[in-house]
Amino acid sequence: MVSTRKATPSFQEGIEIWKNRSDTAPMEPVDLAMWPGDAEFKDDISEGTLFNERFIESRLGxxxxxxxxxxxxxxxxxxxxxxxxxxxxxxxxxxxxxxxxxxxxxxxxxxxxxxxxxGRVRFNRQAQLVQTMDGKGNVVAVPWRDVQPFFRLKVPARVELRLGFPPPPDNKAKVYEQDGVLWLGGGFDAVDEVHTLCTALRFEFIRRYMEEGLHAIQPTADLPAYKKPSGLPRDPFFxxxxxxxxxxxxxxxxxxxxxxPDEVERLCAEGADLSAYDTTPVASNRNIFYRYDRRGGGLYLCDRDGVRLSSLSGADTPDSDQRTLTNSQ
Structure with a gap:
């Protein structure tokens, strides 16, 4: 009897499926940074149990x-x-x-x-891993360097940060897998989904931390006060x-x-044995950056002065010189 069970797509096939969806758009790769002049962070990251030099933890879920x-x-x-x-x-x-x-x-x-x-995700900088677990306690640990970030449009008019990874061969947390890709949320605050720029800023927040450490994500926005990342403000009626x-x-x-679980805490502890892991941070390009086009609604590449690049050549050229979000807000 011939089996009619559909084969699970490979990771790259799953990524292509998401690229062709009408409600998603790929973001810039992990080795391309947002232009520093646009990367202004607003989060109070003073809580050491969630934000430190070893890991940062999201509890948005x-x-x-x-x-x-x-x-x-x-x-x-x-x-x-x-x-x-x-x-x-x-x-x-x-x-x-x-x-x-x-x-x-x-x-x-x-x-x-x-x-x-x-509902919790740890970005472990010292091990260069992203760690979470499902509702049954099954742990997921994937290398940060393998991330494929996406914008995903949500109703009503919100933009979610989704992080795609190749599923580990022994992955038991199947709830995170879809079309051959293991998807994790990258949000820390409900405001992250308000606009495409907010979503891009959150990815830059994570990317900078994983490359440079806690000093790179200190709040810099011109605000009278900074707030701790959290969910939506409470509606008094509800x-x-x-x-x-x-x-x-x-x-x-x-x-x-x-x-x-112990396997997560062990890799997040001070002085952890990380000899089995590639702990080299993903270095970003120092000459080419990306910016959000407030008029066109997409992302474009720029130089160190923030000037748009129309054509690129040479060793510093990323995979593409222009990425337009046709389905962004």
Missing amino acids: RDELLDDTYMLSMLHTFCFVTVTAYVITNAALWYLFIPYLLFSSPFFLSFGALTRTG YWVGLGPLIDRWAAHHAAKFRW
Whole structure:
């Protein structure tokens, strides 16, 4: 009997699939930096447990799950109060609790998801690895130098940073794989998805850290104050009607119990044995950079003075001299 199971695409085939999608656009390669004059960072990175010379850690996935839980809890509260009021006034309507339970199932699932691992990504500079794990505790560790960054358009009018890697041969966290590519999120803050430039700035933030260290991502934007990376600001209506304080206590209780597996902590520790890893940072081109075209909505290459380059030649030429985001904001 001939098997009809479709073969999994290779990594390069998967990348080509994403390049041909209508909702994605490839970013510049990891060895090409944003023009320094445009790279102004706004994050408060003073929390040493998340930002240090060994690694930086994003918890945006957990923050986004918490935001979703607030909203679902608000809908659940309205549904519960409405159904209960009907049943109190007319006991014959008890069957309304059946659709109530079905309607509320997303809330219960999100509440349960807060107890699981996942939603965290570590960018380990000393080992030059990106590390995360799925909801079952399966660890993923991929070399930073292999990253293929993409913009991905989201509804409504948001731009997500997606980081593609070749899946490790022994990868058990299949939830991250799609079309032969292992995809991880690169966001640290909800603001990262507001505009293409914000998304590009976040990738530059990570790229600079992995190449140069913590000093290269210090806040430089002209702002009265800097804020710590986080999810969306709390909507007071969703938060209080959805019993936000109770959800916070539940989430905080389980977050306090979270521990990275030993294999992750070992590679992030001071003085870690990294002899089995290529720890050489990816060096960026010092003569050619890219900038965001505020009028055209794409990225273009420039020299050290920020002047657009129309044609390139020589050893410093990147893979392409012009990259236009036809589907960017």
